Amino acid sequence: MPQHSLAELAEITGAELRGDPLWQIARLSVPQAAGPHDLVFLLDPRWLPAIAASEAQAVLLSPQHWGPALASKYALLVSDVRPALAGLLRLFHAAPSHPPGIHPTAVLGDNCQIDPSAYIGPGCVLEQGVLIEAGVVLKAMVYVGAHTRIGRDSLIYPQVTLYDQVHLGERVIIHSGSVIGADGYGFYLHDGQHQKIPQIGGVLVEDDVEIGANVTVDRGTVGQTRIGAGSKIDNQVQIGHNVQVGQHCLLVAQVGISGSTVLGDYVTLAGQTGVAGHLHIGDGVVAAGKSGITHDIPAGQKVSGFPAQAHLRELKQQALLRRLPELFKRLRGGDV
Amino acid sequence: MPQHSLAELAEITGAELRGDPLWQIARLSVPQAAGPHDLVFLLDPRWLPAIAASEAQAVLLSPQHWGPALASKYALLVSDVRPALAGLLRLFHAAPSHPPGIHPTAVLGDNCQIDPSAYIGPGCVLEQGVLIEAGVVLKAMVYVGAHTRIGRDSLIYPQVTLYDQVHLGERVIIHSGSVIGADGYGFYLHDGQHQKIPQIGGVLVEDDVEIGANVTVDRGTVGQTRIGAGSKIDNQVQIGHNVQVGQHCLLVAQVGISGSTVLGDYVTLAGQTGVAGHLHIGDGVVAAGKSGITHDIPAGQKVSGFPAQAHLRELKQQALLRRLPELFKRLRGGDV
C-alpha cells in the first residue's frame, strides 16, 4: 500500500502542517486502532483524550482544537475537517473499479441496451427494454424492471429492486435492499372491500442522488415520484407515491413521507420524522428528529415536536411542561 | 395504443359527460405532463389551478368541483372520483400477463407442486414441498421456504422471502423486499445470556391481502401469525409474532405491532403508529399517525397521541399545551 508524507497530505488538503514533513502516513484510522504511521482525525471534541492517548503520531484537526494535550503529535490544521478527511479517504482507499462485462449468470430480457463499459454482476435479472448507460455497475442480484433506465456511472449494490419504468440519472448510488417503484398505497372502499387503484406512474431519481439501504420509494399513481438532484437519503426511509423531493435534501434514517407531499430544495428531515400527505415543505426547512409534520411549513423554518411547530416554541413548551409539577403545587397552596 | 372516446369512458364510469362525446382519449396523465388527448383527474381541490392551466382537454372530477375555471374543458362528472379513476386505469394500462412456465435458472426442491399455469421467474429458489396454485406469478429472485403454499392468482414481486410453513391465500400481492415468516423476537434470560425461544409457528396471509415493500411479518412462536382477508399493508410495516390482524384493515407505512396483539376488522393505523404487545384493538378503530397505543382500544374509537387517547381529548390537550405560556404568564402576574 502506498504511503504519503505529511507534506504531501498538507498540500492535498490545504492544511497547515505542524511537525515533520517527511513523516510517512500509511492509512487513516480511529485512535483505538492506530499505529504510529496512521493518521487520526478529530470530528468531535470529545475524541480529544482518545487521540492524545493513541499511538498515532499525526492528527488532522481544526486549529481551535489544537492544544497542549496534543503537544507530542504532528498536526494537519484545516478550517473544516470533513472535506479534508473525505479527500484523504479518497486518496488512501480508492474504490476498486469493476472491469466491464456481463456475468454469465445474469439474465437479460429482449431489447436491452447495455453500454459495453457497464458491469452487470452475477445473478442480476434485467427485463425487456432496459437501458444501461456507460460506467454503470450493478454489483450482483439486482433486479431491473422493464423499460427502466440507469444513467451513466451509477452504482447499484446487491439485492436492489428497480421496478419497471424507473428512471435513474447519472452518478446515482443505491444501497442494498432498497426498492424503487413499488406500487403506491392507493385504495378505495367499495362494498366493504378495499379496491386497488392501479399505480401506473413512474419514479425519477435525478443525478447525484444517493439512496441508503432498505429504502422504499413508491411509483406515482399517475405521473412521477421524483427525488431531486443531489439529495441524499439514509437507510429505511419511506417515500410515498407522487412525492416530490427537491434538490440537495437530506432525509435521515427511518423518515416517512406520505403521498403527494412536495419538499423544496435543501430540506433536512432528521431521523424518524413523519410527514403527512399533500403538504408543502418549503426550501431550507429543517425538522428535528421524530418530528411529526401535519401542515405546510414555510421556507427556512426550523420545526420540531408533534405536531411539529417552530423549534423555539417547541423548546419553550417542553420547558414549561417540565415545570407543570411546580405549577400544580403552587395552585394547591394558593387561593385559586 | 388504443384510444377511447369520451362517450365510451362516460359509459364505463357512469359519468355525466360535458363536451364532445367523440373526443378521443389516449391515456391518463397528470396536469403537468398532459397533452390535449390525455385525461386528467381531480382528487384534491388544490389541483384545480394546475388542471385549468394544463393542455388536457378533458377532466374527470366530481360535480362540486366543476366551475368557470374549467369552462373550456370537457368533463366526466362522477360522484366519487377514485373508483372511476381505478376503472379507467385498468382500461388504459392493463397489467401484462406472464406466459406460464418455469425459468431455467429457477431452482426447485423435491416434491414441489406447481400448477402449469403459474410463472416461476429467473433466479427463484423453491425449497421442498412447496405448493404453487394456478395463475401464481413469482416475478424473479423470490425465495420460497419448505412446505410453503401460495394460493391462486397471487403475485409475488422480486426479492421477496417467504420462510417455510407460510400459507398465502388467493390473489395475494407482495412487493419486493418483504420477509414473511422470520423468527419472532422471543428470548429469555438465563445466566446472563439471552436464550432463544424456538419459533415454530407459521404465518397465514388470507385472500386479497396486499403487502407493500420491505414489510416484515414474523411467524408465530407456536400457532400462526394471521393477516385477515382484504387487509392492505403499506411499506416497512413490522408485524410481530402471533399478531392477529383482522379483515379489511389498513396498516400505513412504518407501523409496528408488537407480539400477540389482536386487531379487529376495518382497523386503520396511520403511518409510524406503534402498538404494544398483547393488546386488543377493536373493530373499526382508527389511530392517527405516530400514535403510540399502550392499552386496549374499544371498537369504533378514534385515537391519537402517545400514549394514545381519544382523538378529541388529545386535540384539546394539544390546544391547552400551546396555551401554557399564557398560563405561566398570568400566574406570575397574579396573586398565586
Next chain:
Amino acid sequence: MPQHSLAELAEITGAELRGDPLWQIARLSVPQAAGPHDLVFLLDPRWLPAIAASEAQAVLLSPQHWGPALASKYALLVSDVRPALAGLLRLFHAAPSHPPGIHPTAVLGDNCQIDPSAYIGPGCVLEQGVLIEAGVVLKAMVYVGAHTRIGRDSLIYPQVTLYDQVHLGERVIIHSGSVIGADGYGFYLHDGQHQKIPQIGGVLVEDDVEIGANVTVDRGTVGQTRIGAGSKIDNQVQIGHNVQVGQHCLLVAQVGISGSTVLGDYVTLAGQTGVAGHLHIGDGVVAAGKSGITHDIPAGQKVSGFPAQAHLRELKQQALLRRLPELFKRLRGGDV
C-alpha cells in the same frame, strides 16, 4: 413424529407433574388449535379461559396460575415458563440440519476459503477472499462481499447482504433482507452540493448475536461499527456508522441509533425508540417504546418519552397533562 410422556417432559423441564405420567404428548400447540395430545402453555394470564376451553389435556404453566378452572387438565408446573417452553420446542421441533456443500448455482470469487462442513445454498454470490468457517449455513441468495468473514455455526437466511470487510463471529443468526455494512450517512456541504465522505471502516458482529429481518447496520467511516456478543436485534432496526452496541443488548423493532453513539451492556431499547448521535447510553439502561433519546443516559436508568427523561418523571408529567383541562377551568373561575 415421536411422542413423549408427561413424565419424560417433567424430567426434562424440572416440572412438578399433576396428572397421568403416561399421557403422551405429540407436539406443542396454541389453545385454539390443540388436540388432546397437544401440550399448551400459559405465558399470559389472559390466555387462561382459552386454555380451559381447549381440547388440550395438558398445560405447562407456573403454579400461581394453576387453579379450579383447569381442574380437568394435567399440568406441568414450573417456576418460569419460558425456559421450559424453549426446551420443549427444541425437543419437538429440532431444526433440520443442512448437508454440507456448495450449490452448483452459487458464484464464488477468487481465494475464498470455505470449510467443507459449511453449506452455501442456491444463488449465493461470494466475492473474493471470503472466509466461511465450519458449520456455517448460507440458506440461499446471500451476497457476501470481498474479504468478509463468517464465524463457525452461523446461520444466514436468504437475501441477506453482507458488504465487504464485514466480520461475523460464531453462532450469529441473520434473518432475510438485512444489510450489514452499507455506507454510513456521511456528507459535507461544498459549493451547495452534499459531498460524500468515503466510508472505509468495517462492521464487527460478535458471537451469539441474532439480527432480525430487514435490519440495517452501517459500516464505520473509519474503524468499526460493533454489535456486542449476545445482543439480539429485532426487525427493521437501523444502526448508524461507528455505533458501538454493548453485550447482551435488546434492540426491539424499528429502533434507530444515530452515528457514533455508544451503548453499554444489557441495554434495552423498546420498539420505535430513536437515539441521537454521539451519545453514551450506560449499562442496563431501559428505554420504553417510542422514546426519543437526545442526551447521555447514566447506567441503570429507565427512561421514556420525547425528549426522554426518567420514566417516573415522564409518567407524572403525563398525568399532569391529563389534568390541564381542570387547571384551566379553575383559573377561569378564580381571581387570576
